[in-house]
Each structure stands twice: as structure tokens, then as C-alpha cells.
Amino acid sequence: ICVKWAEDGFLCEMFDAVIMIPLRLVQQRSLEDVMIEYIGKDSLEQLKKSGGARCLMILEGLDEMDFDRQKSDQCFVRLIKPDCTMLEKSTIAITSRPHSCERVKADRRVEVVGFGPVQIKEFVEKSFPDDEDAVSEFRHQLAERPHLHGLCYVPMNLVMIVNIFKFPT
Numbered sequence: 001i002c003v004k005w006a007e008d009g010f011l012c013e014m015f016d017a018v019i020m021i022p023l024r025l026v027q028q029r030s031l032e033d034v035m036i037e038y039i040g041k042d043s044l045e046q047l048k049k050s051g052g053a054r055c056l057m058i059l060e061g062l063d064e065m066d067f068d069r070q071k072s073d074q075c076f077v078r079l080i081k082p083d084c085t086m087l088e089k090s091t092i093a094i095t096s097r098p099h100s101c102e103r104v105k106a107d108r109r110v111e112v113v114g115f116g117p118v119q120i121k122e123f124v125e126k127s128f129p130d131d132e133d134a135v136s137e138f139r140h141q142l143a144e145r146p147h148l149h150g151l152c153y154v155p156m157n158l159v160m161i162v163n164i165f166k167f168p169t
Contacts, residue, residue, distance in 0.1 A: 001058060011056065015091070017047070020058040023065050052090025062096035062104065114153040123155075127162045138165055 004010035005018040025034050035044050047055060094104055101109065115123065128134040142149045142161075151157040 001056075005056075014054070015056045016054040018056045018058070020060055023059055023061045026065065047087065047090075050089065052087030055087065055090040057087065057090050057092045059092060059094045062094050063100035065100075112155075115155055115158060116153075120152050120158060123158055124162065127166070134166075138162070141165065 001010070002018050002020050005012065005015065011018070019035070019039060021034055021038065032044070039047070094106070098111070124138055125135055128138065142152065148161060152161060
């Protein structure tokens with residue numbers, strides 16, 4: 001999302017800023033400290049003054065947080081509470097494996113599910129437009145490597161495998 005926003009203008013009509021924070025970096029520090037490292041103190045102060053308006057914050061990896069070590073007054077814990085005022089106007093997207101989702105009250109939940117055989121086939125065909133030979137060769141390579149084929153059900157893995165095939169050097 002961050003790359004598409006920066007390069008292609010994806011969601012630019014909704015957000016002036018998109019910030020992704022890997023929560024595994026927040027373990028012993030406050031989210032505020034991590035944000036200063038990522039966007040700088042001045043940008044964070046400006047963001048606070050606006051209440052986070054037109055800002056999408058992606059908090060990545062909730063399941064990697066050690067909640068027992070987090071103090072209730074830390075920025076991260078305050079940020080995800082319903083009565084938070086620090087960035088009350090921002091949109092917050094939290095990514096997690098399903099087992100950690102109950103820790104956060106959310107307005108909306110979205111589950112990303114893997115590809116099925118039809119989606120894999122469609123993705124591969126769209127990855128090699130107008131090149132049936134490349135599609136055929138890719139399928140042949142996957143058939144010879146069943147361990148790779150199993151990885152293709154995870155969309156990000158399929159993206160990487162296709163790109164490795166397309167750009168081998």
C-alpha cells in the first residue's frame with residue numbers, strides 16, 4: 001500500500017500521508033519513539049496538531065507484540081484504544097494473524113485469504129500478458145517443483161516467484 005501510494009498515487013485522494021510501522025520494533029519503545037525514527041520529530045508534531053487527519057497508519061504485525069511488556073500509558077496502547085485523542089482523525093489499519101485480533105476493538109475486520117488454483121492461474125496469465133510461451137514455461141517449472149507450487153497459494157509468495165522467474169539475474 002505504501003509503495004503504491006508513493007509511486008502510483010493509490011489512495012492519494014483520501015490520504016496525504018501513509019505511514020507503516022512494524023510493531024515488532026515497538027517492543028521496548030513507545031510507538032511515538034519509533035514514529036520519530038521513521039518520520040522525524042517535526043513531522044510527528046505536525047501530524048499530532050492535525051489529529052492525524054488524512055493520514056493512514058498501518059501498524060504491521062500486531063501478533064508480534066508482547067502485550068504483557070507494554071505499559072498501558074505507552075503511545076501504542078493509547079493509540080488503539082477507542083478513546084484515543086492523539087491521532088483521533090487518522091485511519092488506522094492493523095495487520096495481524098487471526099489469533100491476535102481479539103485484542104483490539106475494530107470498526108471493520110478484513111481477512112486476507114490465500115489464492116486458489118483459479119486465482120493462481122489468472123495471476124500467472126496476467127503477469128505474462130501476450131506471452132503464452134512464458135506462461136507455459138512458468139507452469140512447467142512449477143510442475144517440476146511441487147514445493148514451489150505449494151508456496152503459490154500465498155499471494156505475496158506468488159508475486160516473488162513470478163518476479164524471480166521474470167527477472168532471473
